[in-house]
Amino acid sequence: MKGVFKMQEGMELMERIADRVNMKKEDLVRAGVGTFLLEKKKEYLQERFEILSKYNVFSTDELREKIKAGEVAEHPTWEELIEIKNIETQLRELEDDIENLQRP
Secondary structure, X not given: OHHHHHHHHHHHHHHHHHHHOOOOHHHHHHHXXXXXXXXXXXXXXXXXHHHHHHOOOOOHHHHHHHHHOOOOOHHHHHHHHHHHHHHHHHHHHHXXXXXXXXXX
């Protein structure tokens, strides 16, 4: 039952904040979620950049070519390539969510 009370307290807090900043509660929540998603996107982009820059490349295609040409060790580079692909999937999903939030 504790979770229900905390949820109610959270909703009341959102209503007070929305009133204070002269916004609808739904708009405040939408803005907050949008900001959170933008921060997550920034984190994913940074992680992707760090991995790619380690190999002095700008894309997964370039990294794949370096692996095939033997310019970088296969292990752990293949695992990091997979990690980048997963990050890119997450980025696409975040971008879809951000776009959907921006619709009226």
